Amino acid sequence: MKYSKINISEAINIANLKIDAFDTELLLSFVKKVNRSYLYTHQNELLTTDEKTYFFELVQERELKKPLAYLIGKKGFWKNNFYVNPSVLVPRPESEIIVEKILEYDLEGKDLLELGIGSGIISISLGLENKNLSVIGTDSSIDALMVANTNSKKLKAKNVIFLKHDWNNKWLFPKMDFIVSNPPYVDKEKLIGDEDGIWFEPEKALFAEDEGMTDLKTIIFKSINFLKDNGRLFLEHAPDQAKKVIGEAKKVGFKKIEQINDYNGLTRVSILG
Numbered sequence: 001m002k003y004s005k006i007n008i009s010e011a012i013n014i015a016n017l018k019i020d021a022f023d024t025e026l027l028l029s030f031v032k033k034v035n036r037s038y039l040y041t042h043q044n045e046l047l048t049t050d051e052k053t054y055f056f057e058l059v060q061e062r063e064l065k066k067p068l069a070y071l072i073g074k075k076g077f078w079k080n081n082f083y084v085n086p087s088v089l090v091p092r093p094e095s096e097i098i099v100e101k102i103l104e105y106d107l108e109g110k111d112l113l114e115l116g117i118g119s120g121i122i123s124i125s126l127g128l129e130n131k132n133l134s135v136i137g138t139d140s141s142i143d144a145l146m147v148a149n150t151n152s153k154k155l156k157a158k159n160v161i162f163l164k165h166d167w168n169n170k171w172l173f174p175k176m177d178f179i180v181s182n183p184p185y186v187d188k189e190k191l192i193g194d195e196d197g198i199w200f201e202p203e204k205a206l207f208a209e210d211e212g213m214t215d216l217k218t219i220i221f222k223s224i225n226f227l228k229d230n231g232r233l234f235l236e237h238a239p240d241q242a243k244k245v246i247g248e249a250k251k252v253g254f255k256k257i258e259q260i261n262d263y264n265g266l267t268r269v270s271i272l273g
């Protein structure tokens with residue numbers, strides 16, 4: 001093994017001039033396959049030439065704002081780490097609100113459909129929380145389905161199946177107790193350009209026409225016919241779409257409407273029944 005002339009402490013100091021100190025530590029521990037505390041206890045250890053090259057390549061990509069999750073190939077969500085790559089949205093902590101809310105319902109023996117699974121975080125987290133919940137997750141992206149299947153296998157979510165389906169096409173699902181979706185809802189026009197990392201994520205996972213409402217409208221419109229009596233549709237959306245979601249829900253005949261705020265007091269989730 002060839003060693004470079006640079007030790008852990010020096011590598012950290014150089015990287016910290018370019019990127020956030022926390023990101024530096026995560027990237028270096030990822031490259032060295034050690035935990036972060038190892039970096040503190042082995043500050044004088046030399047990096048091998050391969051480690052040095054790989055680490056500074058990753059630092060450069062991070063400096064260009066590539067999401068950390070894509071660089072290290074994983075992101076924590078709910079109770080697990082999920083494999084991610086640039087074909088799926090980077091899981092957002094605010095999507096845990098939807099998981100938390102669904103878990104307040106009795107899921108025993110129930111049927112749940114997720115529309116737009118991405119890496120599978122919501123379907124898999126719910127499937128693992130209740131082994132007697134049957135979960136069907138769909139996405140129009142084959143690449144996303146491959147990522148979600150990798151996660152499902154790794155985490156042994158045996159009650160979760162994933163299917164390729166585009167919600168703009170015909171729906172052939174049985175009626176469900178729960179339908180959940182975090183669809184694309186970002187309004188491209190409203191972006192100011194310095195959003196961290198967003199341009200590395202798949203456009204089809206993020207953006208929707210009509211001020212971000214197109215996919216939300218389609219899902220609200222179609223879901224009402226695929227819910228059992230007392231079934232519920234859970235939707236994540238942007239805070240400024242909350243009123244419009246209520247309008248669309250009433251228009252198609254939803255009677256029960258509840259909205260949930262995030263920890264900053266912004267309305268992020270609507271529950272329609």
Ligand SMILES: C[S@@+](CC[C@H](N)C(=O)[O-])C[C@H]1O[C@@H](n2cnc3c(N)ncnc32)[C@H](O)[C@@H]1O
Pocket residue numbers: 088089090091092095115116117118119120121122138139140141144165166167168182183184185204205206
């Ligand atoms: C905002 S991402 C959410 C991913 C994941 N559920 C999460 O919370 O991280 C939306 C997902 O919807 C999928 N999608 C976009 N348009 C779709 C469509 N017409 N039919 C089915 N899935 C679609 C995208 O491929 C993407 O994976």
